[in-house]
Amino acid sequence: MLGLGVDIGGTNARAAVVDQSTGQLVVAVKEALVDRSPTGVASVVASLVERAGRGHPVAGAPVGVGFAGMLRGDVVVNAPNLGWRDVDFGGPLAQRLGRPVRLVNDLSAAAWGELKGGAARGASDSFTCFVGTGVGSAIIAGGRLLSGATGVAGEFGHVKLVAEGGRACGCGQLGCLEAYVGGAKLTEWMAESGLSGTPSDLEKLALEGEAVAKGLYDFAVGHLALAIANQVTVLNPDVLVLGGGVLMRCPGMVRRITDVVMERTSVAARQHLRIRLAELGDDSGLVGAALLAVG
Ligand SMILES: [Zn+2]
Structure with a gap:
């Protein structure tokens, strides 16, 4: 089974296809964040997910989207790198991508990655x-x-x-x-x-x-x-x-x-x-x- 992950940083966003059983990256792609508005970032995420997923069996697979900031469900409460406060991002992004989206704090994502495939295995x-x-x-x-x-x-x-x-x-x-x-x-x-x-x-x-x-x-x-x-x-x-x-x-x-x-x-x-x-x-x-x- 393959999964999709996105990491939204201050200057770049990355997306990857990940093997869920081993935690290994299958492919990763990156793009600069020029327009940091929610619609601008959603466009970059859509293009990255499309590029990363091309040629892999990930149709309809959920995507996890990591942010540096505070999240509540689909809402980005505060993302200082992007200057966002109380942005409803998950719902509109899921509609745009045509697949389920889960927003995750970047450190929670990093800790989970290290638990499943890194230092805390x-x-x-x-x-x-x-x-x-x-x-x-x-x-x-x-x-x-x-x-x-x-x-x-x-x-x-x-x-x-x-x-x-x-x-x-x-x-x-x-x-x-x-x-x-x-x-x-x-x-x-x-x-x-x-x-x-x-x-x-x-x-x-x-x-x-x-x-x-x-x-x-x-x-x-x-x-x-x-x-x-x-x-x-x-x-x-x-x-x-x-x-x-x-x-x-x-x-x-x-x-x-x-x-x-x-x-x-x-x-x-x-x-x-x-x-x-x-x-x-x-x-x-x-x-x-x-x-x-x-x-
Ligand atoms: Zn403080």
Whole structure:
């Protein structure tokens, strides 16, 4: 059986045909998102699904569509990359494609992809945390994706690091984890502190002992690591999956997270814990979206 997955990013959209039994990509195609309006994005998705599916037996197969943002059923509540709020996207898209559509959060899709065909293969419980432009997570408990009462469980980037105030986050609140360690906000914070470059430049300077860089890095990464350790204490996962562009380029952050998790989680919660880097790279969201569409 073959499934269809779509991953809508900030600048590109991708679509793939995925083998549902193995989680392997059969074919993947990509297109730039020039017009980010809902109808513009729907056109790109329609063309990508048609291109990916050509020559494969996917007539009428459901398609899973991954978004960076908050979703409620067919409605995209908030997708900051696209500037969308409360857009009814799933229904009109299903009509246009002539096949069922399931909208899925990109991190939920990535976590499901890693569970079925990547770093968390064989696990029943995983906590997946990606640090890229932003910070996201997804929780799989007892083999099921945890969605919460209104579908927004796992918004790990917006746990607060300070009791009052704090740096401004893209979500409109203050003091969120993402406002300190998400790639976009960390780069802003570096610039305000007179440091140029990317988070991996910050890591290099901090590990060399440069005082300003070390101050920022220790606060951001120390709090990220502690927040992850606290999730492990609460959730008792088999596997902690770490990924996203910032963590993949900053091995020091991964080492710090590993050390803090091993020191600061409750002993019982980490007894059988495996800490793994995401294995599917940019494909985890595509694979997971395709598998969630039918699951
Ligand atoms: Zn926030």
